[in-house]
Amino acid sequence: MVSTDKLHWTGVLALQTLAVAGCYYAAGRLGLLRNLAVEGAVFTPIWPPTGIAVAALLLLGLRVWPGIALGSLFVIMHLTSLRPEVLGNLVGNTAAPVCACLMLRAVGFRTDLSRLRDGLALVFLGALTGMLISATVGVGMLVLTDRLHGHGFWAVWLAWWVGDAMGVLIVTPLLLVLHTATWPPPLARWREATALTVVTCGAVLLVTHSSLSVLFLVYPLLIWTALRFQLAGSMLCALLTSVVATVAATERAGPFAGLNEIEVMIKLQAFNGTMALTALLLSAVITEQRNTRRSVERACQELVEVLEHLTAGSAPRGGPIPPPGEAEDWPR
Secondary structure, eight states: OHHHHHHHHHHHHHHHHHHHHHHHHHHHHHHTTSOEEETTEEEOSSOHHHHHHHHHHHHHOGGGHHHHHHHHHHHHHHHSOOOHHHHHHHHHHHHHHHHHHHHHHHTTOOTTOOSHHHHHHIIIIIIIITHHHHHHHHHHHHHHTTSSOGGGHHHHHHHHHHHHHHHHHHHHHHHHHHHHOOSSOOHHHHHHHHHHHHHHHHHHHHHHSOSSOOGGGHHHHHHHHHHHHHHHHHHHHHHHHHHHHHHHHHTTOGGGTTOOHHHHHHHHHHHHHHHHHHHHHHHHHHHHHHHHHHHHHHHHHHHHHHHHHHHHHHSOTTSOOOOTTOTTTSOO
């Protein structure tokens, strides 16, 4: 019996590891479809595999870290041949999400993102701090192998770090909320969601391909989705907008026309970063407030039931409760 259970557990772990590796590799191939060049080094504005890696570790546990390493190896082999310096990139890509997960666990992070502190922890620990490892190791290996001059270290490092952090900010919350979502939503919600999707798609295409700098027009839609659909809606809106904005930036269209490589990177990443932060933190605040209100309403309802029970229990048989001040004269 013990051997059967152990075999079953090993099989489940193997399947989870392979699934994580496959998702990591697929997300990496998607991320490589659009890229920018800084100081001769190519980087992706949004690197989805980091978001998948952090979400997998939070939901499945640290035991699936070999899947991250395997998926990262597949992506690296797709880009280049196996060389000694590849091992450094492999270690950095694996260690970054593992350290991010450990830091999030240390502060009591909840995967439902129902508290503002969870959103802040994901931003500052999971994304901004955890991804320092992958960026530093990756760019450091480029310098050590003479594929990047030392004077270009910080520009490439910043681009690498922001791209990895954006993957955590956009992809990880979406996967976490989809894991706990209740399906299917009511029909009325589908209608509103469909209308919101149509409006968002039209508005995003307009602002990202207009010669005017009107990217800020996306934020009212982001607030609408956060108010009506909380984290699921706001992160889907942020993901759609980031993807379309990245396509426009790589094509030098709309507000990105006429800019050099550094200016495109700064403008795109500033827009994507502020939008992801707005969606994540606003949704966390709204969710926390709604949960607090429900807790207060539930506590009030329980208090009313207790008072009704106490009132009914203190009433004498065959008659009403005596008015205050007349208890001594009340007939017994």
